[in-house]
Structure formats: C-alpha cells, structure tokens
Amino acid sequence: MTPAPALAEDEPPQEHDDITVEGVRQPYRGDFKLREIPQAITTIDAGTLRENNILRLTDALDLNASVARQNTLGGLWDSFAVRGFAGDENLPSGYLVNGFNAGRGFSGQRDVAGIERVEVLKGPAAAVLGRGEPGGSINLVTKQAELGRTFGSASLQYRSFDTVRAEGDANVALTGNVTARLIGYAESGDTFRDTIHQRRWGFLPSIAWGIGANTRVIYDLEWTRVAVPFDRGIVVLGENFRTVPRSRFLGEPGDGDTVARALGHQLRLQHDFGGGWSLLVGASHRDTRLTGASSDAETAVARQKLFLDGRTLSRQRRTRRYESAHSVVRAEIAGEFATGGLRHRVLIGADGDYFDTDQYFTRFRGPVVTAATTDRQSYAIDILDPVYGRWPAPAGVPITNRLDVQRALGAYVQDQISITDRLQVRVGGRYDDFLLRVEDRLLNKLGRRRTGRFNPQAGIVYQVSDPLSVYAAYGQGFRANIGADARGTVFDPETSTSVEAGVKLTAFGGRLNGTLAVYQLEKSNVLATDTANPGFSVAIGKARSRGVELDVNGQLPGRVDVLLSYAYTDAEARSRVLDPNFSFQILPGDRLINIPDHNLNVQLAKHMTFGTREALLGAGVHYVGERSGQTGTAFELPGYTLARIFGEVDLTREVTLFGSVSNLFDTRWYANSYLALWVQPGAPRTATIGVRARF
Structure with missing residues (x-):
C-alpha cells in the first residue's frame, strides 16, 4: 500500500508526460505547472477517495470547502454550488468528464467507481470553458486503460443499514498496443430512512489503442442504473428540526422506485507532432432517463392541513419522465513558440454542444383546506403516526410537457506569455453562438432565443521565489438558462464577471502545496427556485458572491497526509424581485x-509499517455553517460538525482490510433543503468494513 501522491509543483497539474503510455492530455488545460496557472485548482485523488471510503461524487465534493450541497431532487441527482453559485436549482449541476461537458442529464447521483481524481477548477476560466459557472467547474478524470500493463483489484464491503457493495477493476493488455480496462460495481441495501431500499450498478469499461509512438485513441463507456424511492426528506414546523425523527419517510412506499439510467460514450484521439505541439480531437454522446412517482408534502400554505393541527400533512402525488440527450464534439491544438525573447504557450480550439431535455411531469394536489376538507381529499398522512397505503394513489394532470433544445458552437484561443523567467501573462477569449428553443406542449407555445457573445480572460503570475508565486485573474462568461418560467417565458442567459487574486506555496520538495485566494463574482439574469411552482424557476436579477479560500494538500514529514480546505463565502441577491x-x-x-458563510474540512492520515505490512489510520472533521433553507424567507438550516475516522491494513501483500466510521458522534445534520417542508436530513453514524484484493 502506497500513500496517495501529492501534486508536485515540478509536474503539470495531474497530467502525464508520456502520452503513449499513461493517458490523453486534458482539454482546456495546456502544459502548465500549478504555480504557473492564474487560477485556484484543487484535486481530490483516487487515494483520498479510497482511504475515506467515499462512494458518491456529492460526498467527495464535501472535502473541498468551496463546494456546497444543493437540492438533489430527492437524492436523485448531483447538485452543488462552487463559490456560492449553483446555476439552475431545478436541474442537475453540470460537470466535465475528461474535460468534456458530459455530466448533464438525469442519470442519478454519480458513483466514484471509475474516477481517478476529482478536479475543482475554481475562478474565471471563461476564455476556454465559456459556458460554465463563474465560480468554477468540476472535472472528473476517469480511470483509463493503461497500455502495456496488466493489473487489477476487487473489493467487497458491508455498511450500516445492511448495505453490501462489490467493485472490480481489471486492466488487461490484450496486445502490445491495445489494452482494455473493465470497471464495474453493484450495491444494494437499506438506508437510515424508513422503508427506503436502494440498488445501484454500473459498468465503466475503457479501451486504449496506441498507434505508433505519438498517437493514442481511447474509448470510454458509461452504463449505469440507480433505483431508489423518491424521498423529499422531513418537515420542519416552527424551526423545530425534531418535528419528526430523521428516519421518518413521509412519502408512499407503494409509489415504488424512481429509476435513473445513463448510457454514454466518449472517444478521444491525441497526436503528438513533436516540438511541443499536440492535437486533441474528441466526441461524446450520453443518453439519460429518469422515471417514477412520488408523494410529496404540499407546499402551498392554503392547501396544507399541517399548519392547522401540527400533524396532518397534505401531499401532492407526482409522476416524472425526464429524458436527455447530450452530444459534444471538440478539437484543440496546443503548442509553444517564441517571438524574440518571449515564450508563448497557446491553446486554440473549438467545440459544439448539443443538449436536448424532454420533461413530462404530472401532479395531483388537494383543494384549499376548509373545515369540510377530508384527509382523503388532501391525500394526507399523519406525520406522528404514519399509516402508508391508506388512500389510493390519486391521478395527476400534466403540469410540464416541454422540450428544451440547446445548440451551442464556440471557438477560443489562449496565449500564456513568459515575459521573464518569473513573470507570465495570460490572455485569451472565446466566442459562443447559442440557440435555445423551448417547445411547451401544454401551452402550445414555442419560445426561441439566440445569443452570441465574446468572453475575454486575462491573468498574471509572478514567481516570487521557488516555493512562492502570486497571481491575479479576470474573466467574463455566460451560461444559458434552460427552459421557461411557469408562464412560459424563455429566460435570458446568465452573464458574469469574475475577479480573483491569490498566493500559491509549495514545500517539502513539492510534496505539500497550498493556495490562498480572494475573489468576487457578479452575475446577472440569475434564476432561483419558484416555491409556488416547484419544478420551475424565477428570475431574481443580479447576484454577487465574494470570499476567501485556503486549500492545503499533500504530505508532511513522517508520512502524514494532510488535507485542509476552508472557505468564507458571502453570496447574496443584489436585486429586488417580487415572485410573479x-x-x-x-x-x-x-x-x-x-x-454557508463558513465551510471547513480538515483531515490527517498517518502511514505506518508493521514488519512487512503497511497500514494507515486517519481522522477528519467537516464543519458547515448556517445556511438559508428557503429562497426569500428567514428559514435557515443549522450549522453542523461531523467527525470521521478511517483506516486500512495489509493482511498480505495482495489483500487489504479497510474500514471507516462517518458521523462518528451521531450528529443531527441537514444536508440541504428546498423549503421548510422539504428538508433533507443527513445520515447518522455509519460504519463500513471491507476487504480489497489486488493483482
């Protein structure tokens, strides 16, 4: 067992020098050392994920304080904010996979099986990313086939609430220049929530083909399925977060599972021309589908009996069929040249992004509550003594039947110029042409909006000394707002301006790295949840986020791994808006x-040797401050502190025993909320034990 590698300053950021063996260069990044990039970048590597026994992307992102949890549609998609900005709260958060826009759609929460590392790319990057959030982007680098090698591992683990998980990873050299990597997982078990049983599986193979010494082709497949009942969480009355136990399910087990499926393909080719020049060409396509029914707390005060007697919860009955298709094509040339005494490192690229979402949603809701309204009419449940299946499931009427079509074409150029050995300047820009078409089948209305925009970016980096550099950056960007409001009006795109400055420090020969950053982000045409029409958004005008971040990651002397991430975030609306x-x-x-205003994660892990056996023991603390729990109200989620311990020991050279305990002190905590009647409680103390074998 070897320690998780720290990100050395003498290397490009998590990129491999030998492209014919290790992997394909990441798009949008270029060949830069971390200290040369005018941007805060943090990495959560496979070793950290494995040691903490993290299984979901949402939990992995908790390790970085710049990322905050958002509404996850009853636990059925990934949703997060970077530096205070989340995008559209009624859609999953987009992320990159190997540098390609590939995380959009309705595929369920992402499993970390098959992920080599999670990169949190913070700050203004509009010149190349263009259409993302100004706070930053999440890039998942997958475990790819490694040419000429044969190795593998398999694990089996048991977790609290009778959950069993099996996982396998085999890299097999088929010939001297063709290698296949087969990764799969399956998980099944209960949860801390009453009656909730979940099942997940995925198959994530990769095939690499080396064509000569300078060309490599790699293909990745993503085939996954998640089946779990839709769960809106608990209700909170009068700011009493113990209104019901955190385990109480207030839906209907008879609704069955909501099922999320994904089938994705990604093909990439890299060719090295020599002399520092290379070409990267790729394409991806991903289909997703989410279907199911749920019984959710009624959100309208006039229709909610709970506000009258404190125990009778009026509910809506909902059904969903959400589908998406997402295709991306892109090409990028990277290289360097000199003009006089100046060194130029350039990126020149273009991409096309095609994203369609088809949403069909039905809803039943009871009448306005009067003295004559019956529990059956309100499809009600007693929150203090629930009886499931008391009423037949009522039929709903279509509320949403809409097709959203996005078509985007973009081109960009970036040049990082070495003025002296210590001073570098980055300039760049990107032009995007964007078309959004919204076909509302219920209103028989077709909305259309086309936008073209140029976004500049500039940055400067100065190396004060070998271990210390300072930087500053500025960028503009925009992101199209998908869909329309409850009246069918197509939203204007978001526009943003970002400013950032920071200090980067490396120590112990590059084994320990840290970044201190300050920033301010401003956005226009921001969307927020329309609480009167769940599933819809409302434009709130302008918003601003500013803050301070500190990230430290690497290894201290004595084989002690350290991870520290702190963020102060001040994110607020800047416009006065009355909901329609x-x-x-x-x-x-x-x-x-x-x-949250304050977010902190810190952990230490000690590597030890007992004779010929390697072992590791670690502990961590995660603190999240108070947060707004409902747009436009005074409702707040309380802050919380969670502790965890983890460890592993080699039983033999090939077999490792591992275990972890999260929420060690069984703290009551709340992950996110949509409003006071839809609050997601966090898991109680959870223990895991497992065994891992490798060859």
Whole structure:
C-alpha cells in the first residue's frame, strides 16, 4: 500500500508526460505547472477517495470547502454550488468528464467507481470553458486503460443499514498496443430512512489503442442504473428540526422506485507532432432517463392541513419522465513558440454542444383546506403516526410537457506569455453562438432565443521565489438558462464577471502545496427556485458572491497526509424581485439558498509499517455553517460538525482490510433543503468494513 501522491509543483497539474503510455492530455488545460496557472485548482485523488471510503461524487465534493450541497431532487441527482453559485436549482449541476461537458442529464447521483481524481477548477476560466459557472467547474478524470500493463483489484464491503457493495477493476493488455480496462460495481441495501431500499450498478469499461509512438485513441463507456424511492426528506414546523425523527419517510412506499439510467460514450484521439505541439480531437454522446412517482408534502400554505393541527400533512402525488440527450464534439491544438525573447504557450480550439431535455411531469394536489376538507381529499398522512397505503394513489394532470433544445458552437484561443523567467501573462477569449428553443406542449407555445457573445480572460503570475508565486485573474462568461418560467417565458442567459487574486506555496520538495485566494463574482439574469411552482424557476436579477479560500494538500514529514480546505463565502441577491405568483419577495442582501458563510474540512492520515505490512489510520472533521433553507424567507438550516475516522491494513501483500466510521458522534445534520417542508436530513453514524484484493 502506497500513500496517495501529492501534486508536485515540478509536474503539470495531474497530467502525464508520456502520452503513449499513461493517458490523453486534458482539454482546456495546456502544459502548465500549478504555480504557473492564474487560477485556484484543487484535486481530490483516487487515494483520498479510497482511504475515506467515499462512494458518491456529492460526498467527495464535501472535502473541498468551496463546494456546497444543493437540492438533489430527492437524492436523485448531483447538485452543488462552487463559490456560492449553483446555476439552475431545478436541474442537475453540470460537470466535465475528461474535460468534456458530459455530466448533464438525469442519470442519478454519480458513483466514484471509475474516477481517478476529482478536479475543482475554481475562478474565471471563461476564455476556454465559456459556458460554465463563474465560480468554477468540476472535472472528473476517469480511470483509463493503461497500455502495456496488466493489473487489477476487487473489493467487497458491508455498511450500516445492511448495505453490501462489490467493485472490480481489471486492466488487461490484450496486445502490445491495445489494452482494455473493465470497471464495474453493484450495491444494494437499506438506508437510515424508513422503508427506503436502494440498488445501484454500473459498468465503466475503457479501451486504449496506441498507434505508433505519438498517437493514442481511447474509448470510454458509461452504463449505469440507480433505483431508489423518491424521498423529499422531513418537515420542519416552527424551526423545530425534531418535528419528526430523521428516519421518518413521509412519502408512499407503494409509489415504488424512481429509476435513473445513463448510457454514454466518449472517444478521444491525441497526436503528438513533436516540438511541443499536440492535437486533441474528441466526441461524446450520453443518453439519460429518469422515471417514477412520488408523494410529496404540499407546499402551498392554503392547501396544507399541517399548519392547522401540527400533524396532518397534505401531499401532492407526482409522476416524472425526464429524458436527455447530450452530444459534444471538440478539437484543440496546443503548442509553444517564441517571438524574440518571449515564450508563448497557446491553446486554440473549438467545440459544439448539443443538449436536448424532454420533461413530462404530472401532479395531483388537494383543494384549499376548509373545515369540510377530508384527509382523503388532501391525500394526507399523519406525520406522528404514519399509516402508508391508506388512500389510493390519486391521478395527476400534466403540469410540464416541454422540450428544451440547446445548440451551442464556440471557438477560443489562449496565449500564456513568459515575459521573464518569473513573470507570465495570460490572455485569451472565446466566442459562443447559442440557440435555445423551448417547445411547451401544454401551452402550445414555442419560445426561441439566440445569443452570441465574446468572453475575454486575462491573468498574471509572478514567481516570487521557488516555493512562492502570486497571481491575479479576470474573466467574463455566460451560461444559458434552460427552459421557461411557469408562464412560459424563455429566460435570458446568465452573464458574469469574475475577479480573483491569490498566493500559491509549495514545500517539502513539492510534496505539500497550498493556495490562498480572494475573489468576487457578479452575475446577472440569475434564476432561483419558484416555491409556488416547484419544478420551475424565477428570475431574481443580479447576484454577487465574494470570499476567501485556503486549500492545503499533500504530505508532511513522517508520512502524514494532510488535507485542509476552508472557505468564507458571502453570496447574496443584489436585486429586488417580487415572485410573479406573490409567494415571496427577494430583497437585495438576501442570502442565496444552501450556501454557508463558513465551510471547513480538515483531515490527517498517518502511514505506518508493521514488519512487512503497511497500514494507515486517519481522522477528519467537516464543519458547515448556517445556511438559508428557503429562497426569500428567514428559514435557515443549522450549522453542523461531523467527525470521521478511517483506516486500512495489509493482511498480505495482495489483500487489504479497510474500514471507516462517518458521523462518528451521531450528529443531527441537514444536508440541504428546498423549503421548510422539504428538508433533507443527513445520515447518522455509519460504519463500513471491507476487504480489497489486488493483482
């Protein structure tokens, strides 16, 4: 067992020098050392994920304080904010896979099986990314086939609540220049929530083909399925977070599972021309589908019996069929040249992005509550003594039947110029042409919006000394807002401006790295949840986020791994907006939902040797401050502190025993909320034990 490698300053950021053996260069990145990049970048590597026994992307992102949890549609998609900005709260958060826009759609929460590392790319990167959030992007680098090698591993683990998981990874050299890597997982078991049983599986193979010494082709497949009942969480009355036990399920087990499926393909080719020049060409396509039914707490005050007697919860009955198709094609040339005494390192690229979402959603809701309204009419359940299946499931009527079509073409150029041995300047820009078409089949209305925009970027890096560099960056960007509001009006795109400055420090020969950054982000045409029409958004105008971040990652003397991440985030609305349905008012200074002011994660792990056996023991603490729990109201989620311990020991050279305990002190905590009647409680103390074999 070897320690998780720290990111050395003498190497490009998590990229491999030998492209014919190790992997394909990451798009949008170029060949730069971390200290040369005018941007804060942090990495969560496979060793850290394995040691903490992290299984979901959402949990992995908790290790970086710049990322905050958002509404996850009853635990059925990934949703997060980077530096206070989340994008559209009614859609999954997009992320990159191997540098390609590939995380959009309705595929369920991403499993970390098959992930080599998670990169949190923070700050203004509009010149190349263009259409992303200004706070940053999440890039997942997958475990890819490694040419000429044969190795593998398999693990079996048992977790609290009778959950069993099996996972396998085999890299097999088929010929001297063709290698296949087969990765798969399967998981099944209960959860801490009453009646909730979940099942997940995935198959993530990769095939690499080396064509000569300078060309490599790699293909990745993603085939996954998640089946779990839709779960809106608990209700909170009068700020009493113990209104019901955190385990209480307030839906209907008879609704069955909501099922999320994904089938994706990614093909990439890299060719090295020599002399520092290379070409990267690739394409990806991903289909997703989410289907199921749920029984959710009614959100309208006038229709909610719970506010009258404190125990009878009126509910809606909902069904969903959400589908998406996402295709991306892209090409990028990277290289360097000199003009006079100046060294230029350039990226020149273009991409096309095609994203379609088809959403069909039905809803039943009870009448306005009067003295004559019956529990059956309200499809009600007693929150203190629930009886499931008391009423037949009522039929809903279509609320959403809409096709959203996005077509985007973009081209970019970036040049990083070495003025002296210590001073570098980065300039760049990107032009995007974007088309959004919204076909509302219920309103028989077709909306269309086309936008073209140029986004500049500039940065400067100065190396004060070998271990210390300072940087500053500026960027503009935009992101199209998908869909329309409850009245069918197509949203304008978001626009943003970002400013960032920071200090980067490396120590112990590159084994320990740290970044201290300050930033300010401003956005226009921001969307927020329309609480009167769940599933829809409302434009709130302008928003601003500013903050301070500290990230330290690497290894201290004595074989002690350290990870420290702290963020202070001040994210707020900057416009006065009255919801069109008069359900709430947003005022300048109102906090953005689910964004804590303070977020901290710190952990230490000690590597040890007992004779010929390697072992590791680690512990960590995660603190999240108070957060707004409902847009435009005073409702807040309380802060929390979670502790965890983890460890592993080699039983033989090939077999390792591992275990972990999360939420060690069984803290009551709340991961996110949509409003006070839809609050997601966090898991209680959870223990895992397992065995891993490798060859």
